Amino acid sequence: MAVVGIDLGNLASKIGVARRRGIDVIANEVSNLATPSLVSFTPRQRLIGESAKTAETSNFKNTIGSLKRLIGRTLNDPEIQEIEKKYINAELVDVNGTVGIRVKYLGETSEFSATQLVAMYLAKLRDTAAAELNQNVSDVVIAIPGWFTDVQRRALLDAAQIAGLNALRLINDHTAVALGYGITKSDLPETPENARNVIFVDIGHSDYSVAVVAFSKGQLVTKASAYDRHFGGRNFDYALVEHFAHEFKTKYKIDVMNNPKAIFRLTTGCERLKKVLSANAEAPLNVESIMNDVDAASSLKREQFEEMMSSLLDRITVPLDAALKDSGLTIDQIDSVELVGGCTRMPSVKERIQKWYGGKTLSFTLNQDEAICRGATFACASLSPVFRVREFNIYDMTAYPVRVTWSQEAGNPDEDTELVVFPKGNAIPSTKILTFHRAGPFDLEASYTEDANIPKGINSWIGKVAIKGVQKPASGDFATVKVKARMNLHGILNFEEAYTVEEVEEDETYTVGEGEEKKEETRKVKKIRRKDSLKLVTGFTGLTEETRNTYQEKEGTMFADDKLVMETEDRKNALEEYVYDIRSKLDGRYAPFVQASEKEAILSATQAAEDWLYSEEGEDATKSAYVSKLDELKKLGDPVAFRWRESEDRARAASALREVIDNFMSLAQSEDEKYSHIEQADRTKVIELCATNKQWLDDNLYRQMEKAKNVNPVITTAEIYKRRDDVQFTSAAIMNKPKPKPKTEVPPPTTEAPKQEKTDVEMEGEEQEPKITEMDVD
Ligand SMILES: Nc1ncnc2c1ncn2[C@@H]1O[C@H](COP(=O)(O)OP(=O)(O)OP(=O)(O)O)[C@@H](O)[C@H]1O
Ligand SMILES: [Mg+2]
Numbered sequence: 096m097a098v099v100g101i102d103l104g105n106l107a108s109k110i111g112v113a114r115r116r117g118i119d120v121i122a123n124e125v126s127n128l129a130t131p132s133l134v135s136f137t138p139r140q141r142l143i144g145e146s147a148k149t150a151e152t153s154n155f156k157n158t159i160g161s162l163k164r165l166i167g168r169t170l171n172d173p174e175i176q177e178i179e180k181k182y183i184n185a186e187l188v189d190v191n192g193t194v195g196i197r198v199k200y201l202g203e204t205s206e207f208s209a210t211q212l213v214a215m216y217l218a219k220l221r222d223t224a225a226a227e228l229n230q231n232v233s234d235v236v237i238a239i240p241g242w243f244t245d246v247q248r249r250a251l252l253d254a255a256q257i258a259g260l261n262a263l264r265l266i267n268d269h270t271a272v273a274l275g276y277g278i279t280k281s282d283l284p285e286t287p288e289n290a291r292n293v294i295f296v297d298i299g300h301s302d303y304s305v306a307v308v309a310f311s312k313g314q315l316v317t318k319a320s321a322y323d324r325h326f327g328g329r330n331f332d333y334a335l336v337e338h339f340a341h342e343f344k345t346k347y348k349i350d351v352m353n354n355p356k357a358i359f360r361l362t363t364g365c366e367r368l369k370k371v372l373s374a375n376a377e378a379p380l381n382v383e384s385i386m387n388d389v390d391a392a393s394s395l396k397r398e399q400f401e402e403m404m405s406s407l408l409d410r411i412t413v414p415l416d417a418a419l420k421d422s423g424l425t426i427d428q429i430d431s432v433e434l435v436g437g438c439t440r441m442p443s444v445k446e447r448i449q450k451w452y453g454g455k456t457l458s459f460t461l462n463q464d465e466a467i468c469r470g471a472t473f474a475c476a477s478l479s480p481v482f483r484v485r486e487f488n489i490y491d492m493t494a495y496p497v498r499v500t501w502s503q504e505a506g507n508p509d510e511d512t513e514l515v516v517f518p519k520g521n522a523i524p525s526t527k528i529l530t531f532h533r534a535g536p537f538d539l540e541a542s543y544t545e546d547a548n549i550p551k552g553i554n555s556w557i558g559k560v561a562i563k564g565v566q567k568p569a570s571g572d573f574a575t576v577k578v579k580a581r582m583n584l585h586g587i588l589n590f591e592e593a594y595t596v597e598e599v600e601e602d603e604t605y606t607v608g609e610g611e612e613k614k615e616e617t618r619k620v621k622k623i624r625r626k627d628s629l630k631l632v633t634g635f636t637g638l639t640e641e642t643r644n645t646y647q648e649k650e651g652t653m654f655a656d657d658k659l660v661m662e663t664e665d666r667k668n669a670l671e672e673y674v675y676d677i678r679s680k681l682d683g684r685y686a687p688f689v690q691a692s693e694k695e696a697i698l699s700a701t702q703a704a705e706d707w708l709y710s711e712e713g714e715d716a717t718k719s720a721y722v723s724k725l726d727e728l729k730k731l732g733d734p735v736a737f738r739w740r741e742s743e744d745r746a747r748a749a750s751a752l753r754e755v756i757d758n759f760m761s762l763a764q765s766e767d768e769k770y771s772h773i774e775q776a777d778r779t780k781v782i783e784l785c786a787t788n789k790q791w792l793d794d795n796l797y798r799q800m801e802k803a804k805n806v807n808p809v810i811t812t813a814e815i816y817k818r819r820d821d822v823q824f825t826s827a828a829i830m831n832k833p834k835p836k837p838k839t840e841v842p843p844p845t846t847e848a849p850k851q852e853k854t855d856v857e858m859e860g861e862e863q864e865p866k867i868t869e870m871d872v873d
Contacts, residue, residue, distance in 0.1 A: 097232045098479045099224045100472030101217070102271070102465075103163050103239060105327070106300035106437075107131050108216075109465060110224050111472030113482055118472045120465045121227045129464065130223065133160045134215050136200035140660040141653060143219035155184045155359050157198040162216055163239070164301060165209035166254065167247030167636075170194045172552025178325055181333065182301075184355055191642070193250070201656075210250050210638065211646055214257035218654065221258055233261045236475035238467045240302055241267035241494050242322045244549050245557045248587050249637035257646045263478040265585040269295050269306035269320055270491045271470030272435055276461060277308075277315045278473055278487050287311045291430045292318070294418070296448060297467070298438035301327040305414040307422035307429070314488040319421035319520070321414035322494075324550060328366070328438045330407055335365035338403060339380060339393055347389045357386040364391075372397050373440050401443045411447040421520070431458045435466040491523045495547040497557065497588055499580065500540050504533055506572065515544060517582050526581045526591075532573035536565050539578065541588055558635035560590040565629060568597070576629065593629040598622070659718060666721035671708060673725055674701045677732045687804045688738040697731045704728055734807065741808050745799070748815040752792055755819050756785045759826040772834045781826045788818050 098113035107129035111120050123130045125145050135147035135158040142150050151158045164179050170189040180187065185196040190208040197206050207215075217237075224232045239251060248265055255262040266274075272295050277283065284291055290309035297304050303326035307318045339361060340351035351357040364382040371378035377396045385391040401408070419426065432452050438444060440463065449457050462469070474489075476482040500513040516527050531537065541557040543549050560578070568574050578593045603620045606613060638646070677685075678701055681694055689697075704724055707713040713720075762770065763781040795810035802809060 096234060096479060096481045097224065097228050097230055098472065098476045098481055099221075099232050099235045100271075100468055100470070100475045101220055101235055101237045102268075102468035102471060103213075103217075103237055104129070104132055104299060105161060105163055105302065105329075108220060109468035110220050110227075111465070111468040112224055112228055113472055113476040113479075118469050118476075120468050121224065123223045124226070130220065131160075132162050132216060133158055134162070134212050135159075136198040136205070138199070138202050140657045141200070141215060143215055144223075152359070155356060157185060157200070159183065159185045159196050159198070159212060161301070162209065162213050165194050166213050167244070167250035167553070168194045168209065169552065172550075174325075174550055174552050182329060184359060208646075210254045211257065211650070213251065213254035214646065214650055215653070217255055217258040217260060218650065221260055233259070234263050234475060234479050235260050236264045236266055236271075236471045236478065237262055238266050238268050238271045238471040240322070240324070241269055241304055241306070241320050242324055242550070243586070244495065244543065244553050245587055246553060246636040248585055249635065252585065252587070253638045253643055253646075256643060257650050259647075262585070264474055265587075266471055266474050267306075267317075267320070267491060267586070268297055268302075268467050269304050269308075270315075270317060270489060271468075271474060272297060272433075272461065272466045273306065273308040273310075273315050273317065273470070274473050274487065274489060275466050275470035276433065277310050278485060280310065283313075284311045287314070287316070290316070292422075292424055292428055294415070294429055294432045296415070296432060296434050296439060297436040298434075298444060299327050299436040300329050300438070301325070303327060303411075303414060303436075303438075305418040307418050307424065313486055314490065316490040317492050318424070319418045320492070320494060321417035321421065323410055323414050326407070326410055327436075328369070331369050331404060331438075331441070332362055332365045334404060334407065335369060335395075335400075336361050338395075339365065339391070342393060343385070343389075343391055346393075347385075347391060349386055349389055349391075351385065354386050360385050361391070368395060369400075369441075372400050373442060397442075404443065408443055408447055411444060412451045415448070415451050426453060431460075433458045433460055435461055435463045437464065439463060491586075492520045493517055493523055493582060493586060495519060495549055496521075496544045497541060497547075497582070498544050499529065500542070501531075501537060504531075504537070504573070506534070507532060516541075516580055517588070519547070521582065523582055523586050524584045526579060529578045529580060531576045531578065533562075533565050533576050534567040534573050536561065536563050537576075538562070539590065541580070541590075556636075557588050558590075558633060560593075560634075561632040562593045563630040563632060564627070565595070575623075577625075589635070590631055590633055593631055595626040595629065596623050597626045599624050663716075663718040663721065666718050666725065667708070667716075670704065670721045670725045670728075673728055673732075674705050674708070677701060677728070677736075681735075685735050685739050688742070689735045690805045693731070693735060693805075697728075697735070700728055700731055735805075738804065738806075738808060741812055742804065744812045745796075745808075745810075745815075748812040748819075749792060749796060752788065752815050752819040752822070755823050755826075756789050756792075759822065759830065760785045762830050763826070769834075770830065773830060773832060777829045777832075781829055784822060784825060788822055791818065 100111040102109040109120050109129050111118050120128050122128055123145060127145065130144040131148040133144065133147035133151060135142040135150045135154055137150065137154060137157065147158055161179055161182055165175070168175050169192065170187060172194070175187065175194055185198055188195055188197045188206055190206050193208050193210065195206050195208040196212070197204060221232045235255065237251065237255065239248065251265060252262055276293065287309065290311045292307060292309050295306045295308060303323040304320065305322070306320040309316045309318055336358060343349050343351055349357070351361055360382050364380050368378045368380045372395065375397070377394060379394045380392065382391045429452070432448060434445070434448065434457055445457060449455070473484065477484045477487070496515050496519045497517040498513050498515045503510050503512050514529065516529065517525065538559060538561045540559045543555040543557065547555065549555060562576060562578060565574050565576055575596045576593060577596055579591045581589050581591050583589060598621050600619050601622050602617045604615050604617050606615055608614055677697060681689060681697060707724065759781050763778045763785070792815065798809045
C-alpha cells in the first residue's frame with residue numbers, strides 16, 4: 096500500500112511518498128519536483144501537468160489553472176468574477192450550480208466543473224506517484240488552505256473520489272508544515288507549559304497563511320491562524336504586468352491589457368523578472384512577439400519594484416498581527432518565525448516580516464518548496480497501517496465558528512433557536528452532543544456564523560438534518576433527543592446520529608460506616624439511559640452519489656481515451672521508426688543477410704508504408720491500423736533480422752554448450768574421492784550424452800559455415816541453449832547424487848533433552864515482508 100502526500104499548489108503541486116528510509120518528494124515524467132497545476136484540452140486529448148504547460152501558449156483558451164481557487168465556488172461569486180477571472184484564460188461557466196469552464200475538447204464544446212478539473216489533475220498526480228512506486232496509489236493526504244470552508248473541503252473530497260483516491264485526511268497547509276517541523280525536532284520542550292511557540296508563514300502563488308503553533312514533546316497545538324486569501328506571487332506578477340503594459344502603450348503603441356494572449360506572455364516574462372530581482376539589483380524583461388509582431392523589452396531595478404509594490408507589501412503584517420492576537424501570545428513569546436512558500440524568497444517580503452518580528456532573525460529550517468508536501472506525507476504515513484511513525488499528536492483547529500439553528504418547539508417558549516456548536520479555534524476532530532426536548536420530528540441547520548468571515552461569495556449554509564421518528568413520550572411533554580455533531584479530521588461537519596434518552600430509576604449500592612461498622616446499603620438513583628435510535632435524513636453540499644458516479648465514469652472514459660491516443664501515437668512512432676531503421680540497416684549490418692529479392696520487397700513495402708504515413712489517412716489512423724502495418728513490414732524484415740542476430744549470437748551459444756560439455760566430461764572421468772560413489776554405468780551415460788552433443792554441435796556449426804548468410808540458418812541459438820540445458824540437467828542429476836552416509840554407532844541415550852537443531856541455512860523463496868515498517872523521520 097502506497098503512502099502519498101500531496102501539496103496542491105496553485106501554480107504547481109508536489110507529491111511526497113513514504114519509504115522505509117524516509118520521505119521523498121518525487122520527480123515527475125520530466126524530472127521536475129513540482130508539477131504545473133494545469134489541465135489543457137485539445138482536439139485529440141487532455142493534457143495534464145507538464146504537457147499542459149507545454150501546450151499552454153498555443154492553447155491558452157483551453158488551458159485552465161487556478162484549480163484550487165475554483166473548486167467549491169460558484170460562477171457569480173464576486174471573488175471569482177473580480178479576482179480569479181484575471182488569472183484565467185478559459186471561459187468560466189456555471190456547471191450544476193458550481194463554477195466550471197467551457198472548452199473545445201475533441202472538436203466539440205465541452206463543459207467541466209471545477210471538481211472534475213481537480214479530479215483530472217489529482218488523477219495525473221496519482222499516476223506520477225504510481226509510476227514512481229511501481230504500485231497502485233489510493234491512500235493520500237491532501238494539503239489545502241486552512242481557510243477552506245466546508246463546501247470547498249467536500250468538493251475536494253469529491254474530486255479525490257472521482258480520481259479513485261481515498262483521502263485519509265485533508266490537512267491544513269500550515270498544519271502539514273508544522274507536523275513536518277515537529278516530527279523532525281528532537282529537542283522539543285518536555286511539557287506543554289513550556290511549549291516552543293513557532294509562527295509559520297507560507298506565501299505561495301495565490302495565498303498567504305500564518306499559523307501560531309505550540310510544540311512540546313510529541314505534540315503540536317495550533318493556537319491561531321490567519322490568512323490573506325489573495326496575496327501571493329501572482330499579485331506581484333500582475334502588478335508588474337500592469338506596469339509594463341502601461342509602459343508599452345507609449346513605447347510600442349500596443350494595448351497589452353486588451354489582448355489576453357499578450358497578457359499571458361507578459362505575465363511569464365514578469366514572473367521571471369520578479370525572481371531575478373530576488374537575487375539581483377536589476378533585471379531585464381524581454382518578451383518576444385508580445386503582440387503585433389513587437390518584441391518588447393524593458394528592465395526594472397529592485398528599488399523601483401519595491402516602491403511599486405509598497406501597498407501590497409504593507410499587507411504582510413495584517414495576518415501576522417491577527418494570528419498573534421488570536422493566539423493570546425506576545426511577540427516575545429514567539430521562539431521562531433519559519434518561512435515557507437516560493438514568495439518568501441523575495442527580499443522585501445522577508446524584510447517586512449523581520450521588521451514585524453522586532454528585527455530578529457527569521458528561520459528557514461524547512462525546505463521552502465517541500466515543507467507542506469513532506470508534512471502531508473507524514474500525516475498519511477501516520478494514518479496508514481503500512482508504516483509505524485513516531486507518535487506525534489496534532490491538535491488542529493477550525494478557522495470559522497459553526498452554529499446550529501432550529502425553529503422553536505411549540506409549547507417551549509424558553510427554548511433557544513441557535514447554538515454556536517464549534518466556536519472559532521475549536522479542535523479538529525471534535526464531537527459534540529446536542530440535547531433537545533421535543534414532542535415530534537424536527538430539523539437542524541448548520542451554518543457559519545455571520546461574523547465568521549468566510550470568503551464573501553461562499554454561502555454560509557453548511558447543511559441540514561431532519562431528525563425523524565421523535566414521539567411525545569407517555570410521561571411528560573417532550574422526549575429528550577441527543578444529536579451527535581462531528582467536525583471530522585477533514586474539517587467537515589456531519590450529523591452522525593440521533594437518539595432519545597430516558598430517565599430511569601436504578602438501585603445503587605453504596606458503603607456506609609467504617610471498620611467494623613462498615614455495611615452496604617442501596618438507594619434509588621436517577622440515570623439517563625439511551626433509548627431509541629432515530630433516523631436522520633441529512634443534506635449537505637457536495638455531489639450526490641449519482642453525479643459523483645457519472646463524473647467518475649466520464650473520468651474513466653476520458654482517461655481511457657487519452658491512453659488510447661498515447662498508445663496510438665506510440666504505435667505510429669514505432670511504425671515510422673521501423674521504416675527508417677530497417678532501410679538503413681539493409682545497407683548496413685543486414686546487407687550480407689538479405690537476398691536481393693527480399694531487399695526489393697522490403698524497400699517497396701517500407702516506401703508504401705511511408706507514403707501512407709504521410710497521407711491524410713495515415714496521419715490520423717487507428718492504433719490497430721498502425722499495428723497491422725508494422726506487423727506486415729516485420730513479416731518481411733524479421734527473417735533478415737533473425738539471420739543477423741543468430742550470426743551474432745551463435746558463437747556465444749556454442750561456447751556455453753561447450754563449457755557445460757567439457758565440465759561434465761571431466762567430472763564423469765574424475766577420480767576425485769567426491770565422485771567415487773558414482774557408478775561406472777552412470778558415468779558412461781554422462782560421457783555419451785556429452786559426446787553426442789559435442790558431435791551435434793560440431794556437425795551443425797560446420798554445415799552452417801558452408802551455408803550462405805542470406806538464407807535461414809541450419810542451427811539456431813535457441814536449439815543450442817536447449818541442448819545446453821538438457822546436458823546440464825541430466826548430467827547434474829547423475830553427478831550430484833549424494834554420497835551414501837557411512838553407518839555410525841547410535842550414541843547411548845542421555846537424560847538431557849535434545850537440543851533444537853540450529854541451522855544457519857537461509858530459506859529461499861518468498862520473504863515475509865513485515866506488515867508494519869518503522870520509518871526514519873530525520
Ligand atoms: N526566487 C523567487 N523570488 C520571488 N518569487 C519567487 C521565487 N521563487 C518562486 N517565487 C514565486 O513563488 C510563487 C510560487 O510559490 P509556491 O510554489 O509556494 O506556490 P503554490 O504552492 O503553487 O501556490 P499556493 O500556495 O498559492 O497554492 C510563484 O509566484 C513564484 O513566482
Ligand atoms: Mg503552496
